[in-house]
Amino acid sequence: MQFYSTNNKDLRVSFKEAVFNSMPLDKGLYMPEVIPQLPASFIDNIEKYSLTEIAYEVASALLKDEIPADDLKALVEEAANFDAPAVPLDDNTFVLELFHGPSLAFKDFGARFMSRVMGYYLKDGEQLLDVLVATSGDTGGAVALGFLGVPNTRVTILYPKGKVSPIQEQQLTTLGQNIRAIEVDGTFDDCQALVKQAFADEELNQKFRLTSANSINISRLIPQTFYYFNAYAQLKRKGFKEVVFSVPSGNFGNIGAGLLAYKMGLPVKQFIAATNANDTVPRFLETGVYETKPSVQTYSNAMDVGAPSNWVRIMDLFKQDTKVLKEVVTAYRFTDEETLEGIKDIAEKYDYIACPHTAIAYLAVEKFRQQTEDESAAVFLSTAHACKFPDIFPPLLASKIEIPLSVEELSGRTKQADELKTDFAGFKSYLLHH
Incomplete structure (x- = not known):
């Protein structure tokens, strides 16, 4: 399988080159030259497969002969070595818990797979x-833990000052070894812009072997398809054949992976893109005008993205046809006040403690059902453990949150982070002299 740039479909590179180059020089994003269709026999019998078996089948279809079968199986089994249960809340509502990996966030799937792939090729x-x-919150911790100790790698994480939770910051700044953190006096969009400028800088590319661990990297996107197929398998075991997915959306890599799975043959009835006040995509689907704006800080900080990078991939999947896209994707936005109400509602109805991102996905399911009267099985994605956001919850709910041992071990560690402004000259100088 080869990969092209969304800005130049005549460009063709191998998977290895796409992984290590991360972003083409034309500033597009890599996509597979063909979206493979999984065999009907696999989809029809998917309930018989485990998560790692599903992951191998999907990865094998997307990568073809890029990695030998036995090596790919080993990579997948090591990367996806934790559970992703679809927990029933009532007869047809499920929460897909994606926070059982080492960093307690869904991004462990992508970060662990990517680090293993890079380690394999190095x-x-x-x-x-x-x-x-x-x-903007969870990516950094997942990447840091995914790459910690991987030989011949150095990870530089940029995060917005004062805009990540204390636990998220601890995961970024206390590991040491081959992981270093930069606290940027700006927003996530500023951090993302600095990374993109670095990839386009000739001098930096001549001196360093640069790659990205953000969801712009195709090796982050591929493994995120795994849990959509696995969730469907879990629901099929319960007798469901139609499913609606509600996805907390910031940089739109997560729902982008779900839509890639859909294009590969996963029978999804509807996707719901659930956003906070950073509502670039809901506004686009309402008005037809794609207009980014500076990100604003919210309680659901991992979704605080005003210019979502992966939207170009989604448009590419649908061949720029907004009409067809809107038949598959519905989008809603929610305020911080609504988010807090969603957290309380889930706790009261189901005795379930949800992080703010998860609460927004839940609210989107509720709104979708109110507007459509659709009673299909609905799965809303829980992208992070509630313990990462202790200041969001009322005291009574906060007291019910179980603190994982991995979080307790972070307390007391010394923060190690450099500070930078948002100017690229300062970031470039840092890279050249550190």
């Missing part, structure tokens, strides 16, 4: 691989 004696990543 050879002894090769130039050090510099991984640059911008984070």
Whole structure:
């Protein structure tokens, strides 16, 4: 399988090149030259497969012969070695818990797969691989833990000052070894812009071997398809054949992976893109005008993205046909006040503690059902453990949150982070001299 740039479909590169280059020089994003169709026999019998078996089948279809079968199986089994249960809340409402990996966030799927793929391709004696990543909250922790100790790699994480939760910051700034953190006096969009400028800078590319661990990297997108197929398998075991997915959406890599799975043959009835006040995509689907705006800070900080990078991939999947896209994707936005009400509602109805991102996905399911009277099985994605957002919850709910051992071990560790402004000259100088 080869991959093209969304800005130049005549460009063709191998999976290895797409992974290490991360973003083409024309500033597009890599996509597979063909969207493979999974065999009907696989979809019809998917309930018989485990998560890692599903992951292998999907990865094999997308990568073809890029990685030998036995090696790919080993990579998948190591990367996806934790559960992703679809927990029933009532007869036809499920929460897909994607926070059982090491960083307690859904991005562990992508970060662990990507780090294993890069480690597989790296050879002894090769130039050090510099991984640059911008984070609005959870990406950084997942990448840091995914790459911690991986030989011949150095990870530089940029995060917006004062806009990530304390636990998220601890995951970014206390690991040391081959992980370093930069606290940027700006927004996530500023961090993302610095990373993109670095990839386009000739001098930096001559001196360093740069790649990205953000969801712009195709090796982040591919493994996120796994849990959509696996969720469908779990529901099929319960007798469901139609499903609606509600996805908390910021940079739109998560729902982008779901739509890739849909294009590969996953029978999804509807996708719901659930956003906070950073509502670039809902506004586009309402008006037909795609207009980015500076991101604003919300309680659901991992979704605080005003210019979602992966939207170009989604438009590419639908061949720029907004009409067809709107038949598959519905989008809603919710305020912080509505988010808090959603957290309380889930707790009262189901005795379930949901993080703010998860609450927004739940609210979107409720709104979709009110507007459509659709009673299909609905799965809303829980993208992070509630313990990452202790200040969001009322005391009574906060007291019910179980704190994982991995979080307790972070407390007391010393923060190690450099500070930068939002100017690219300062970031470039940092990279050149550190």
